[in-house]
Amino acid sequence: MRSTQARHEEYFSFLRSVSLxxxxxxxxxxxxxxxxxxxxxxxxxxxxxxxEEGNTFFIIAxxxxxxxxxxxxxxxxxxxxxxxxxxxxxxxxxxxEDVRSANIIAKENDTQCLVVDRDNFNExxxxxxxxxxxxxxxxxxxxxxxxxxxxV
Ligand code: WNU
Numbered sequence: 001m002r003s004t005q006a007r008h009e010e011y012f013s014f015l016r017s018v019s020l021x022x023x024x025x026x027x028x029x030x031x032x033x034x035x036x037x038x039x040x041x042x043x044x045x046x047x048x049x050x051x052e053e054g055n056t057f058f059i060i061a062x063x064x065x066x067x068x069x070x071x072x073x074x075x076x077x078x079x080x081x082x083x084x085x086x087x088x089x090x091x092x093x094x095x096x097e098d099v100r101s102a103n104i105i106a107k108e109n110d111t112q113c114l115v116v117d118r119d120n121f122n123e124x125x126x127x128x129x130x131x132x133x134x135x136x137x138x139x140x141x142x143x144x145x146x147x148x149x150x151x152v
Pocket of ligand 1: 048054067080081083088089090091092093094099100101102103104135138139142143145146
């Protein structure tokens, strides 16, 4: 079995490559790693369902996911984007204190996500004004694009 040390180093360099986290101090990243869970999904599996309550933030460590949303005039949810390794999702429900606003579906077998719960997310983001401001702005933009595409 891989040592805790090796696991730590592996995640450390991965998290450093995630744009959102690149400027976080070492001890902050280390703390996140200690609290991480890894979830595995098969192709077609829902990671997040629109309208459900959610208390977690995800970072893709392996695979690809599809973001879909129910929009006016369509019977099926429409694909709005694809996210890949190093991308993240699930921040909106945490920041807006709202239900999940889109579906996230694994596009490949053995898609792996690092999962951060609400408390650790707040700890990670809350203490960094820049990070918080960046995400708040991004979430506002998401709400606007939801309106433009007539999401329901
Ligand atoms: C979009 N509209 C909505 C994405 C990921 C991270 C950032 C965009 Cl910073 P949630 C569903 C999640 C949501 C977002 C993600 O889906 N999402 C979108 C949209 O156009 N959500 N409403 N694009 S990918 C993405 C920016 O993370 O968070 O908790 O669950 O509502």
